[in-house]
Amino acid sequence: MARYRDYVRNDLIPAFGTLKLDQLAHRHISAFVTSELAAGRGKTTLYRCLATLSSALGDAVRQHRLAHNPASPPALHRPPSPERQIWTAAEAVRFLQHCHQADTEMADLFEFSSSPARRPVPARTGSPSHPASPPPSNTGPDQGPTPTATRSPDSSSADPTASRCGPTPSSTGSGSCPKKPACHG
Structure with missing residues (x-):
């Protein structure tokens, strides 16, 4: 205002x-x-x-005080937004390290919001036991580690349902997946 x-x-x-x-x-x-x-x-x-x-x-x-708006059409159109640059993994790590030193509560929020687990994953075709393509890896030669506190299992996981359901008996050795009936059929 x-x-x-x-x-x-x-x-x-x-x-x-x-x-x-x-x-x-x-x-x-x-x-x-x-x-x-x-x-x-x-x-x-x-x-x-x-x-x-x-x-x-x-x-x-x-309010019928003017017959028309003299500012329309606009004398100046909206300037184009500058192209946004996506941070590299190294830049994100450096930012999160600074945040943890400056304000740990905000750092936790930034870390959560930058987590790849929050991004939508493209739908995969195939059955849960035979997916058509493996999920993207969280590391790469140019990317480095994902700057998050927790990481999802990588594509070499023995259990193809681990990325959807969280810990399973094979990955933690304790109990079974609570979503198993709904998630695995």
């Missing part, structure tokens, strides 16, 4: 405050965009400022 207020006080009122509402035209808004860009204003900031103006003018149209 503070950002909208700042846009109105610091940008929109100084630029358009002398105009009556029904006098405001698209040419005024275009001139504002041109002058702000020439002054070095960032496109994203300017886009957000214009979105605030357009929203207010849209309310004026809905």
Whole structure:
């Protein structure tokens, strides 16, 4: 809310405050965009400022105070988002190590949210005892170990149901899988 207020006080009122509402035209808004860009204003900031103006003018149209919204079509379109770079495993490990030193509670949250166990796994075809393809390995030559406290069994596990059901008698030596009837048929 503070950002909208700042846009109105610091940008929109100084630029358009002398105009009556029904006098405001698209040419005024275009001139504002041109002058702000020439002054070095960032496109994203300017886009957000214009979105605030357009929203207010849209309310004026809905309240029948204006016949149309002079900020539509927009004088500046949404700038493209920069491409997001996915961290390497080494970068993720370094980040989690820093988090554990700075704030252990937040580090636990970040570690949990970056766990590969939380990502959806593509559906496999075939029967549970004969899967069509093995699950992806948690390590690789370029990836290093997955930065999580717990790891799922790798693709060389003797029990093909271990990745779906957790510990089994073969992997822990204690009891059976609690989901076995529902999970294994």
